[in-house]
Amino acid sequence: MSVFQTYLQLGFFHIFNLQAYDHLVFLLALCAPYVAADWRRVLALITSFTIGHSVTLALATLGLVQYNPRVIEVLIPITILLTCGLNLRKAGQDTRRQALLWAAPNLLAAVFGLIHGLGFSSYLRQLLGQNSRPVLELLAFNVGVELGQLLIVALILAVGFVALRAAGMARRDWILVVSGAGAGIAAVLLLQNIAG
Template sequence: MDDFLIYLRLGFDHITDPGGYDHILFVIALCAIYTPGQWRQVLILVTAFTIGHSITLALATLQLIHYKTALIELLIPITILITAVVNFFFQEPKSRGAKTVTQRSRYVLALLFGLIHGMGFSNYLRSLLGREASIVKPLLAFNLGLELGQLVIVGIILTLTYIILNVARSSRLRWTLVISGIVAGMALSLIIENEYLGELMK
């Protein structure tokens, strides 16, 4: 198999792997307030996240920035918790097509938090690259794989949202609160169990 396809698959598998569900939780938290009819807003949001993690994934893989891996592993669940909690205060625009300050801030938040997640992705990618002569092609392929994986997760979430709202006839507010509450609880658990936080508190 061509190396490009190999790294594309590795990127896809990495973000969709249930064993490393922290990134999945973040995408769920991003999409929790939206309905399938708002897919354009979701696409912009996920694109902002992609831009953010693409920047630091490239910089970290090229070793142009350095950081403590343990700190990033703590910050990632913190970004998930913040995103989930922000969902409780989200307000719909009063007119169709209008954008609230909250919506705009979500795009910025997704971009900034993407920077943190990109550093988390880079640890895995660096371990795969080994002594590759050129990392540009693998880096691009891995990033595209991550993006495809994110879109699959988004598709599943929006489909589930459609079923809950239109088939089960649950209210949108209730669904948002339930899914965001579950994500927030799981993120909080990851934070509490984080070894780096334990060391800081000693």
């Protein structure tokens, strides 16, 4: 197996892994207000998040940015809480009528991506060692993370489709349940990271 394939798999399994549940919960919260028919909006959100985390993942992995990993571990659940809070506040509103639908959520996703990219880089730096400055490994890892994210988003939209269509759940209720659960998980994670 090539170096590229190895780091591609490491990136994929890092995001598509229950040990990275903080990132999974963030993606769930990010996608909660949307249904499969909103795939263009979801794609725009995920692209914004990707741009954000790709920038800091590259800068931190290449040693161009220094940060405190403990601070990032506290900030990640805060991004989840804020996303869930926005979802809960907007639950029941027609998302098509919101004036800043594309700009504001995408900007927020990009900013939160900057924080999550530093979280990804902590894991990648552990794999590579402190003195390594790998470009190929960084690219492969990032592509793997993206493939994992796309699969997770597709699964979230599929579960949402089943809940809304097959089970007859109201969209507002779906947003409230998913965002409430995400906020609860994030709150526990935040308390653990502050205490730890």
